[in-house]
Amino acid sequence: MTTFLIIAILLLVAVAIWQMTKIFELSQVKAEAAQVASDKDNKYNGYLMMAFLLFIYVFTIFNFVKYSKFFLPEAASEHGGEYDYLMLVSFGIIMFVQIITQALLHYYGYKYKGEEGKKALFFADNDRLEFIWTIIPVIVLAGLILWGLYTWTNIMDINDEDDPLIVELYAQQFNWTARYGGADNVLGDANVRLIDIDRANVLGLDESDPNAADDIIVKEIHLPVGRKINFKMRSQDVLHSAYMPHFRAQMNCVPGMITEFSFTPTITTADMRLNPDVVDKVKRTNAIRAERAAKGEPNSDPWEFDYVLLCNKICGKSHYNMQLKIIVETEEEYNAWMESQQTFSQTVSQTVTAVQ
Numbered sequence: 019m020t021t022f023l024i025i026a027i028l029l030l031v032a033v034a035i036w037q038m039t040k041i042f043e044l045s046q047v048k049a050e051a052a053q054v055a056s057d058k059d060n061k062y063n064g065y066l067m068m069a070f071l072l073f074i075y076v077f078t079i080f081n082f083v084k085y086s087k088f089f090l091p092e093a094a095s096e097h098g099g100e101y102d103y104l105m106l107v108s109f110g111i112i113m114f115v116q117i118i119t120q121a122l123l124h125y126y127g128y129k130y131k132g133e134e135g136k137k138a139l140f141f142a143d144n145d146r147l148e149f150i151w152t153i154i155p156v157i158v159l160a161g162l163i164l165w166g167l168y169t170w171t172n173i174m175d176i177n178d179e180d181d182p183l184i185v186e187l188y189a190q191q192f193n194w195t196a197r198y199g200g201a202d203n204v205l206g207d208a209n210v211r212l213i214d215i216d217r218a219n220v221l222g223l224d225e226s227d228p229n230a231a232d233d234i235i236v237k238e239i240h241l242p243v244g245r246k247i248n249f250k251m252r253s254q255d256v257l258h259s260a261y262m263p264h265f266r267a268q269m270n271c272v273p274g275m276i277t278e279f280s281f282t283p284t285i286t287t288a289d290m291r292l293n294p295d296v297v298d299k300v301k302r303t304n305a306i307r308a309e310r311a312a313k314g315e316p317n318s319d320p321w322e323f324d325y326v327l328l329c330n331k332i333c334g335k336s337h338y339n340m341q342l343k344i345i346v347e348t349e350e351e352y353n354a355w356m357e358s359q360q361t362f363s364q365t366v367s368q369t370v371t372a373v374q
């Protein structure tokens with residue numbers, strides 16, 4: 019009710035101001051037609067054009083200075099650098115064109131402002147001009163698209179060369195589960211209809227498939243640095259999207275089919291924590307968290323950087339919180355971690371004994 023009253027009062031005040039301006043305008047009417055813009059009005063608008071141009075430039079620079087700290091740090095995968103470079107060049111071209119065209123647009127608006135006695139020139143068309151402004155974008159865009167397609171094909175060339183590690187990412191509302199192929203690096207068959215929570219078969223592995231027995235199901239992904247990883251994505255319910263921003267990787271997870279993405283991690287978690295951009299981000303975040311802790315608010319524990327797998331497709335109410343930690347480590351550390359994990363057959367037999 020209070021909100022309604024406030025809105026009503028604001029509306030009435032707005033109407034009153036509008037009416038008062040109208041009265042003021044009417045009282046200013048002189049003998050000559052006040053509706054026709056005078057030289058003074060045109061000059062004023064011309065200056066406003068130039069002021070707006072300045073505003074665009076200052077605002078752009080301000081935003082870059084203030085918000086570029088939110089950019090992702092250096093890419094942590096082999097293809098990531100190429101991807102970032104393509105993005106940087108695309109943005110460079112867009113910025114260059116934007117700066118030039120805005121300057122021309124506003125400057126000509128100012129230069130050719132209306133003046134008493136000045137008549138606009140009628141100009142039907144100009145073949146040379148049309149040719150220039152068609153051919154330049156055609157060449158630039160064709161170059162960008164070809165380069166983009168080349169990069170895309172390179173990134174999406176998923177093959178079994180160089181002995182890749184096979185990792186399954188399983189999406190469901192609202193969490194991720196990962197599965198490794200075990201000693202044979204081959205994932206056992208799985209089907210959503212075989213899911214049996216009571217027997218810890220959370221991913222629906224086919225127990226009759228010998229490849230499934232040594233599979234390892236985990237809630238934290240460990241990746242050996244420098245080894246090619248082939249991810250195979252599945253979804254249990256709706257569309258999800260496996261997004262690993264630090265590795266510049268994203269692929270939709272579609273119910274009923276297996277999608278793939280492949281990359282080679284190049285920077286370990288420990289090394290990434292020393293990256294100046296990451297150090298800076300951790301410092302800023304922990305300053306905010308310390309403030310929260312002082313006020314006794316939640317989410318105030320000190321934060322440490324980790325790679326993450328996120329969901330980048332709005333899949334329901336807890337979509338925002340669908341994430342899994344990724345740890346990139348040396349081959350030895352990875353092997354040691356893998357040794358400490360239980361295989362699918364071990365967890366299933368344990369559950370069966372517990373139930374009995």
Ligand SMILES: [Cu+2]
Nearest residue numbers: 258329333340
């Ligand atoms: Cu999701």
